[in-house]
Amino acid sequence: MTIRYPNGKAYRQPTHHNTSPSKFANVNFGDRGMSLEEELNDSNTFYLENDIAVIHKKPTPIQIVKVDYPSRSAAVIKEAYFKQASTTDYNGVYRGKYLDFEAKETKSKTAFPLKNFHEHQIEHMRKCMAQAGICFVIIRFAVLDRLFLLKASDLFTYWDRQTSGGRKSIPLTDIEKLAAELHYQINPLIPYLDAVDQIIG
């Protein structure tokens, strides 16, 4: 059964993908059958277990309305609603730095639509940067199977420009110039901290 968010997006249980070594037998990383979220969770698990960084995806915020208690040990939530998150999805600590980021996918082959981000996420990243946090977005062009890490400061340029009549997306050609392209590996699957190293300097 596919569970869907109010926006129609499928909800994926955090139940993990197959982590057996055979996962990598097929080197066609472009057809992994994992969502970007699962790929990042997998990468974060690698970073955590190898004492490289502590980065977690935040749980989906839920407004709980009704809970039943059939027994002490198993409270059942009977009525609840999805709430809009007030922050980005991922944060944590790496080499003494606070990291904060959002991950998004597009089916477009030519540009990344800014509507993938919400005003409150942009504001959250601005506030984190004001505290010297490292903020960025990981964006995936699903059809092209290309993955980039774009600094939040570069995202802000396009975000602010759209409000003064600018285009509502970031051209892929601009992303190629501004962002770090990430290439799938085995461990971690998405080695995004390599790009973070470049930002930290």
Next chain:
Amino acid sequence: MTIRYPNGKAYRQPTHHNTSPSKFANVNFGDRGMSLEEELNDSNTFYLENDIAVIHKKPTPIQIVKVDYPSRSAAVIKEAYFKQASTTDYNGVYRGKYLDFEAKETKSKTAFPLKNFHEHQIEHMRKCMAQAGICFVIIRFAVLDRLFLLKASDLFTYWDRQTSGGRKSIPLTDIEKLAAELHYQINPLIPYLDAVDQIIG
């Protein structure tokens, strides 16, 4: 006014405390009728709105089993369960530092029981500290209405000692020596970043 979803169900606001200025008319801060979590959320909102720090409580992790779609805009979760968190409840960024902490209350008047913490929370804080994060716990003696900020490194001492036959709680007299006592204020209600400043130095 009752806000309703398209399906007619009432939307209930997260039960916030009274935020009118009269809240502080009675200076008996010991009888605020707020939980420690609400007090910290209130303090974090103050820190956020005044550009002092960006600290959020993580949403409670939920395992979703069944969702109904009475309409496109109001998915209703009909069956879900509480999951154990794999991290602490609070994290964020302050003055370029990654902060990570847990908040707990006890009714004891003499000692703080270590069973309030879980092994995975201790492990999480150890991992964050290895990345140069600032980790601590905020503990409240509810009956005494006394509040302390204890560094995670001091907590670890007692945690590790209990596994080798040591006592299963931290005596209040030890906490008085090791921890920073926090005193309720108006804004923020719990000025815990003052104690964090002492840790950062």
